[in-house]
Amino acid sequence: MSAAKNTAFALVDCNNFYASCEKLFRPDLKHTPIVVLSNNDGCIVARSKEAKALGIKMGVPVFQVQDALRKHGIVCFSSNYALYADMSNRVMTTLEEEAPRLEIYSIDEAFMDLTGVERVTDLLAFGQRVKAKVDKWTGITVGVGIAPTKTLAKLANHAAKKYPATGSVVDLMNPDRQKRLLALVDVGDVWGVGRRTTAKLKAKGIHTAWDLANANAKVMRSEFSVVMERTIRELNGVSCLDLEWVRPTKQQIICSRSFGHKVTDKRELGEAIAKYMTRAAEKLRSEQRCCRVVSVFIRTSPFIPNEPQYSASLTVELPNPTDDTRDLLAVAERIFHRLYRAGYRYAKGGVMLADFYEPGTVQQDFLCVDSTKTNSKALMGVMDKINRSGMGQVFFASQGVSPQWAMKREHLSPAYTTKWDDLPKVW
């Protein structure tokens, strides 16, 4: 085996991100418990620290905790993606200035490659500076975990959040400190160890991260998978997961939603599918890809077991890859006609695109009439531009004008940072 590299990573993670974004623009709620809800106002997906302290759990359906929300005066927000995405961009831009090799891992966290940085500056001080800068420039508070591997950096970040005495920045480069922390951490809190695996590990007497770090990597690989072997090595300070600072291109695009109410009407359901396909096509073009494989699915709600259940999906391979909304809508409609069965109350539907190509790199199927519309690129370009500009919307009639099935978003905050009309006002 080659000599271990002296790697160093930082994981920067925004605290209670969605809830923090909402509070930024509502100083009146500074110390009020708030929660952010999933699409359709269905589940709790983010909680402010006050809401956490009141015992509101992550992921629970709102209706199950309605009483608690009311009793404690917890303020609810529907999720406001435009706001969170914009705030995320601001945070990431700030981080990039400190460490150009940045992997944006999710909307609220990023890995930094700090390899070699300790020769220039103290890593703890570096982390503290990053935290202070993000706080000052964006108003978002972050935790920073620094360690020789990504998995250990995750654990360092976990500690930074859990123990206030750390000031939300933990440097875990030192092996003795690693050992002490690993012994304190439940194995289920290790990155990559989910619910299923946790149960299996505990049955084998592996309870802490330290227990896992000391398991035999080869044996565990045969019993679990190569992912497990990697996790064990990473816990021991051997970096197996590189920084992916160039975003890999997507393998698939999914657009799906639960409906605001159950849908029975065929036209209405078809409009929803058309809407999702339109959105998926936009995402496809923003990736600068064409796709060959298209799937559509519709289903009833598994949460109402005494109602007749129906769930169906169908996948079609196109003769030629396309990124034209019109082609994709036509395919979606054909598939939908074959899937639809009357007499069910549909709860959710969606589309999936896969098998991507760079435009123009694929030999056209010459047995098939070339369906490439000559004005396709120009038309799609103009549509995308108008729809992005905030000036209004252009879309195809098949998605319907005033949809009944639209999402429930009863507690939506204004688009403070992305819409002129919604700019916060200071009196």
Next chain:
DNA sequence: TCTGGGGTCCTAGGACCC
């Protein structure tokens, strides 16, 4: 009445080929 959405990776097993 009311239960999110969007991804990735890994593995096992079958089809198929020589």
Next chain:
DNA sequence: TCTGGGGTCCTAGGACCC
């Protein structure tokens, strides 16, 4: 009675992540 062996590709399902 007795029916190879090895490789590749594809797919479905599981597990995990945020």
